[in-house]
Amino acid sequence: MPSHPSDPTLQARLLGTLLANLEGMVYRCRLDAHWTMEFVSEGCLALTGHPEEDILFNSRVSYDDITHPDDRDLVRNAVLAAVKNNRRFDIEYRIVRADGEVRWVWERGTNISHDNKQWDVLEGFIQDITERRQADEALREAERRYRSIFENAIEGIYQSTPGNGYLAVNPALARMYGYNSPHDLISTLKDIEHQVYVEPKRRIEFMQLMLKNGVVTNFESRIYKRDGEIIWISENARAVFNSTGDLVFYEGTVEAITERKLHEAEIQFQATHDALTGLPNRTLLYDRMQQAVLHSERYSNITAIAFLDLDQFKFINDSLGHQVGDELLKITAQRLTSCLRESDTVARQGGDEFVLLLTSQPDEESITQTMQRVLHEVSQPWMANDLEFRITCSIGVTLCPDDGRDVETLLKNADSAMYKAKELGRNNFQYFAAEMNDTVTDRLALLNRLRQAIPNNEFVLHYQPKVDLGSGKIIGSEALIRWNSPEGTVSPANFIPLAEETGLIIQIGEWVLRTACRQNRTWQLAGHPPIPVSVNLSPRQLARGDIVELVERILAETGMEAKYLELEITESVMATDVEKSFSLLTRLRALGVKISLDDFGTGYSSLSYLKRFPVDTLKIDQSFVRDIATNPDSAAIIKAIISLGHNLNLTVLAEGIETEEHFQFLLKNGCNEGQGYLMSKPVSNHAFIKLLHEGIRQYS
């Protein structure tokens, strides 16, 4: 028969079972100096390591002894306070077990009323909570660590709400965004989308990515700092959901990447721009051209590609030095840029070649106007070494889609048109025409043949007499090269510029100098009246700097006296590297060689140099002579040159005299000497000897 729950025997047995199996110790003790135990449950041994009988009535050890010395006051104060206030006490403290191990315990108890008035009695329960305390401590430690990371991280850390505000940010993020403290940031930024992101749509993209993937990685954006400064940041973040799957907040890290971005931009810029001029380079040009071609095709508008080459740049670079050459390229880059719209592109193709990309052009007229502007701007004077210079350019223009629909073709066509512009006297622009491509092929073929001309003995010299205008007597000769190529005679006007461009002129010029001196000496040895021979000196020959040695060597080789050699240089040679030219010409003069300034009046050199430079003769350019009758300006210029020359004690020679009228005008105005078809065209060596003997027609 089952016992009734109120049966005292049953209750005692249940209580005994409970006490025996409790993890901890039930006790009854006196509130005295030793916490004298009157009763302890079976758990005493497990808790303290002491058997019950050792503790009861302090037989071997008191509970006060077991209490950790550092915690005894704490325990006593807590118990006394509770007793005084008639409350339960509830304390955590340490005990020292029999084996010396320190354990944390949790004690709850109360003062109970009883008949003995000698001492108060406490009843309670003491439980080992060491594991929990350790777990709590570990948790607190972990929290401390994470807080330290949060507080001291260099990266910004945040939690933000989908509602556009911040829940928490660390000091690094506040600093990064220019705020005094995390609180300052959180209370100011209530609308992340507009207050933080420079492009507010980035916040929307951020949220969309979160919705789709739950994370964003390396999410790079530009953001406003508190003072309005814009910086680049990179975010790594994740969405945090609650147990029911609702989005609670986003949390993530922020890295300031402005420096990296600037560095990347710098690298990108370097990869796509020319280091000297800062202009887009070939890579970027091709890219933009490709886009422009597509645009032209889609919207049926014109894209113009202009290939521009500086005239005489190589000469300037060689003679004035690379620093001046670089300066000129930079100035040209600026001038070109100033002529175009922002949407157009000026690129440096390499060397002294530039490409202009003009998009969405309304018509050819507008392109023509731009090209005229470019020619004008490029030819403006510029200063180097305190000297004023001018340089011109030649431009080839091709149109998309009419002349080509791919980058390579368009550039090739523009290049061909540029060569045409060079051929037509430089300082002009030409639109591409299909037949121009043949010209480029022809040029390459010509160059190949030109290389073989000296070894194959294909050059000869012709001579044009120089005549004293007063007496009509031949007083000199100009050596002019002729090329009897196997394919026919090639005019020097066609191959000299090519030889100049490619440097072949150095070899050719040396051949001319040697041949002219040798033949002149042969005339003299044959008993013909000795007259000087003039040889054209290319700017490149002078720029090399060894011309004096070359002339000396050839004079020695041929036995010709220096006074019979005249070197014709152009004005530009004199005006480029002034000191170098001055020194070379002075040394040539010292040998006894004469110097004449060819094509005078067409260049830009300062007249002050004329006074200083060792020059003997001014050769009035034939373009002025040709226009004597039709252009009063030309006539006036001729008169001025004659007067200038005479004032400087120079001989003045006019070239290109083709008519009696030219002759009379020049004679009347005091020009000393002349050259031209009226007297004689350039003739062969043999024919010239004949002229020397027979003389030419007498004038005046």
Ligand SMILES: Nc1nc2c(ncn2[C@@H]2O[C@H](COP(=O)(O)O[C@H]3[C@@H](O)[C@H](n4cnc5c(=O)[nH]c(N)nc54)O[C@@H]3COP(=O)(O)O)[C@@H](O)[C@H]2O)c(=O)[nH]1
């Ligand atoms: N560096 C070198 N340049 C040279 C050399 N030989 C010639 N050249 C240069 O080539 C250009 C063309 O020369 P060319 O066809 O020989 O023409 C010369 C004369 O034939 C021409 N001329 C002379 N008189 C008249 C005339 O009355 N009318 C007319 N239309 N042309 C005429 O002028 C040219 C001479 O020019 P210049 O040298 O300025 O005195 C030319 O630039 C030559 O310089 C060479 O060996 N080396």
